[in-house]
Amino acid sequence: MAHLTTDPTNVARWVVVYPIYINSRKTLEQGRRLGVGYCCDSPTAQEVALVVKANLKLECILEWEKAYPRDFMQRGRVRVQLFDANKKPLNSGIPNRQTLLKYIALQINKIPNRTLPPTDDAAIFAQFVPTATTSSASATPPANASAGGNTNNKKNKKKK
Numbered sequence: 001m002a003h004l005t006t007d008p009t010n011v012a013r014w015v016v017v018y019p020i021y022i023n024s025r026k027t028l029e030q031g032r033r034l035g036v037g038y039c040c041d042s043p044t045a046q047e048v049a050l051v052v053k054a055n056l057k058l059e060c061i062l063e064w065e066k067a068y069p070r071d072f073m074q075r076g077r078v079r080v081q082l083f084d085a086n087k088k089p090l091n092s093g094i095p096n097r098q099t100l101l102k103y104i105a106l107q108i109n110k111i112p113n114r115t116l117p118p119t120d121d122a123a124i125f126a127q128f129v130p131t132a133t134t135s136s137a138s139a140t141p142p143a144n145a146s147a148g149g150n151t152n153n154k155k156n157k158k159k160k
Contacts, residue, residue, distance in 0.1 A: 008081075022043055049062040082096075
């Protein structure tokens with residue numbers, strides 16, 4: 001891209017980390033970048049930013065309005081300044097993007113009292129659907145149900 005600068009200190013050139021990159025519940029096709037053994041369970045962009053700022057002491061920007069293209073319902077990404085103006089790593093322990101992702105996932109797993117979302121789709125769906133409190137005795141039959149017999153006469157006719 002010719003319009004972007006090659007200066008690594010420019011925010012547009014910082015490393016982008018979406019939480020889905022280190023989510024052990026996602027497949028490689030869905031966007032995970034590491035092996036499942038290195039990943040953590042359902043990380044958030046806020047947790048990623050917390051680890052980068054507190055543990056690595058690297059400059060980062062949390063962008064809540066951004067979404068991962070393959071999973072646009074999950075909001076948030078973090079831009080991390082990994083290199084200085086001379087293209088040298090700011091933290092000698094984190095020389096590249098893969099090492100950064102592994103470190104972030106490891107530290108998120110160590111966060112105490114981390115609350116995880118429900119593991120199955122039924123539990124997630126149940127959060128948004130109100131439960132019905134009507135009993136089966138007061139239930140009315142559907143409007144198109146007949147009192148008895150078969151209403152489809154074509155099936156009852158004999159073929160000649």
